[in-house]
Amino acid sequence: METTNNTALIVGANGVISTNLIDYLSSLGNWDIIALSRRGGTDHGHVHYIAVDLLDLEDAVNKLNSLTTVTHIFYAAYQDRESWAALVEPNLRMLVNVIKAIEPVAKSLQHVSLMQGYKVYGAHVGPFKTPAKESDAGHMPPEFNTSQLQYLQQQQIGKQWTWSAIRPSVVGGTAPGNPMNLALLIAVYATISKKLNIPLRFPGKPGAYGKLLEVTDANLLAKATLWAATEPLAANQAFNINNGDLFRWEDLWPKIAKYFKMEVDAPLPIPLQTMMSDKADIWEDIRTQHGLNYTYTEVSAWAFGDFVFSWDYDFFADGSKARRMGFHEFVDTEQMFFRLFDEMRNKQIIP
Known part of the structure; x- marks a missing residue:
């Protein structure tokens, strides 16, 4: 009989990143998967979909308060807006609402994986230092990826769970x-x-x-995301993930x-x-x-x-940090x- 050891909560489940992550985790056979999105999905195998409005804290708590077995959160949700500044509030709010809903009930929570990108290096605003490294200095806000990570870092202090920040290219x-x-x-x-x-x-x-x-292949990204979420040496660190060419x-x-x-x-x-x-x-x-x-x-x-x-x-x-580790x-x-x-x-x- 097949057994499962972990429960993954995939947030933003219908995007190109998350669909590949769901497929990869499903192929391993030792993960239960709960997939969150606004429009939901069709359950299959070990994958259960929940339609939820993550901008609404009450809806998030009501839909997620029974998810006591979650061990890993893989956060890749995104709400588009008309400007870089306008992106911050809704995208930060969704992450905060997920953590507020899950952290009190998931007593075995081990890790929160945050999907980011090269916006943390200012790649979206103009020429930036290349190759960009995880240790590079930040840039003038607003930038929602940075706000999300700052929240996660503060929220994790004194907790048993760890975080990782995954930074793919396109x-x-x-x-x-x-x-x-x-x-x-x-x-x-x-x-x-x-x-x-x-x-x-x-x-x-x-x-x-x-x-x-x-660019970053979605299948490679799925493997790297899980690696960073389960490798003890990768705890509480950011990683550039790219194809390598x-x-x-x-x-x-x-x-x-x-x-x-x-x-x-x-x-x-x-x-x-x-x-x-x-x-x-x-x-x-x-x-x-x-x-x-x-x-x-x-x-x-x-x-x-x-x-x-x-x-x-x-x-x-520079994608060498993950490969060195x-x-x-x-x-x-x-x-x-x-x-x-x-x-x-x-x-x-x-x-």
């Missing part, structure tokens, strides 16, 4: 309905370009085409075009959020023709594309993109 995965899915937006952009019989042009700033970047769009973009059997032409800066806003009918034609499973809204992430493709500065961090996974980024495109085809997300 995450590569296949989950639709996610506002920050780079591989999916490239695949959809390529699919629509091909339908219109135009070459695959890089749509970002001219200076972004030749800069050094890195670097790339430039000017080298990778033609290879992506070749994957989709397309011509590539000179980059042409276009605002994706504006230029792709009228392409729903085209996508619906593609969807009908190929029997695809997802609507245009579910596969669109154009604002994120405008953001990522605007980085006309190097964008990478025992996490030794690497992923080839080119092969990651091709594998993700293959998975999207298998899931009938793209033709």
Whole structure:
């Protein structure tokens, strides 16, 4: 008979990061998994979904006060807002409400994992020191990742549980309905370009085409997140998690075009959020023709594309700390993109 040793509470369960973490924990066979999100989900195996409004403390307490067996919290929830300053209050409040609801009832709580990103280094506001290191100095607030970690550090003082802060680059995965899915937006952009019989042009700033970047495979991220949550030496520390290699769009973009059997032409800066806003009918034609499973809204992430493709500065961090301490996974980024495109085809997300 299969036994479970730990109970994971996955917060923000329907995102590209959490869906891969749920799959990974499920594959190990020794985890019960409770998945929280606004819209819930369908229970399967050792995974139980709860629909909850984490901005509402009363709702959080009512829905979560029976979760006495939770041993690990994996926090990856996110609420988008119109400005960097406006992001702080709701995203901090959700984390606070989770801790307020779970800490008093989960007497065996061992660890809280906080998903962050390179915003802690100022990567979202302009050129930042590269490679960024976990020990780098902070920057002028507001920045919700920093506010969340400061809260967690203060809350943990004198407690038996520990924390970790996981800092991936842009995450590569296949989950639709996610506002920050780079591989999916490239695949959809390529699919629509091909339908219109135009070459695959890089749509970002001219200076972004030749800069050094890195990404983080969602499967690698899941493994690293669990490693940091269960490795005693990693307690109460932050870790940059990346694939371990670097790339430039000017080298990778033609290879992506070749994957989709397309011509590539000179980059042409276009605002994706504006230029792709009228392409729903085209996508619906593609969807009908190929029997695809997802609507245009579910596969669109154009604002994120405008953001990522605007980085006309190097964008990478030093991922050696985790690897020095025992996490030794690497992923080839080119092969990651091709594998993700293959998975999207298998899931009938793209033709």
